[in-house]
Amino acid sequence: MPPAQSRNSAERPYHHGDLRRAVLTAALDVIAADGPSGLSLRDLARRAGVSHAAPAHHFKDRTGLLTAIAAEGFGLLAATLTEASDLKDAGVRYVRFAREHPAHFQVMFSPQLLRAEDLELTTARVLAGDALRGAVATVRPGELGLDPRLAGVAAWSLAHGFATLLLGHNLDGPVGNRDPEEVFGAVATMLFRADASVKDA
Incomplete structure (x- = not known):
């Protein structure tokens, strides 16, 4: 047998x-x-x-899985932002990342779901933050009328807000059949020009 x-x-x-x-x-x-x-x-x-x-x-558990997803997402975001040619391009890449990785995007910015002290997550977050600051550094001093830290907050807020509204289908009407990344680029250019006009007045 x-x-x-x-x-x-x-x-x-x-x-x-x-x-x-x-x-x-x-x-x-x-x-x-x-x-x-x-x-x-x-x-x-x-x-x-x-x-x-x-x-x-x-x-280990569900929190560990979500933390791994967030860490991977921040790593992917850092990689694409590092390749940005300037601040506007970084914003476009941010929106593209959200469109191409919507599940990562949902989890990355939900800290209540994550293990905050996880080394992989904290490292990836730092890399993404450094990449954004690198894009902000391409702006000429005083061009946005903000100190570098606030310029980073402004850029992140604009890109993140646009991406969040886009994924929630809140921009279906305004964007229509146009490329969302091109629409974002136009919005960013419009705001930057408005800021420059205020300073030049």
Whole structure:
């Protein structure tokens, strides 16, 4: 009689090369469709085709999973902002990031869902902040009539507000069939010119 199959091998239903990535991808799909509140580790395990305990092996719990998603998002955002040619381009890239990674975007700015002291998250946040400050540094001194720190806040507020309204379909009417990134660029240019006109008056 052949030896009985061990219980452990019988309960190994997955053959993923990267289980962590599989769970993250499944989580991003759920968030994009239903928001972070729709996440369940057990459901994600089913979607990824792994045992119900497998996600906890990598993320411990739901908060750990959301924290990993936020950290990944800030890393992706930092990478795209680093390539910006100037402050306006950084804003356009910010809006593009939100459009291309809506699930990450939802989680990144929901601190109540995250483990704030997580090293990966805090490191990625710093990198994104440094990239934004680098874009602000391309503005000529006094061009926006603000000190560098406030210029960064202004730029972030404009891009983040536009992206949030866009993802919530609050700009469907004003944007229409136009490219949202081009619309944002036009809005940013309009405001910068208005600021310059005030200073020159």
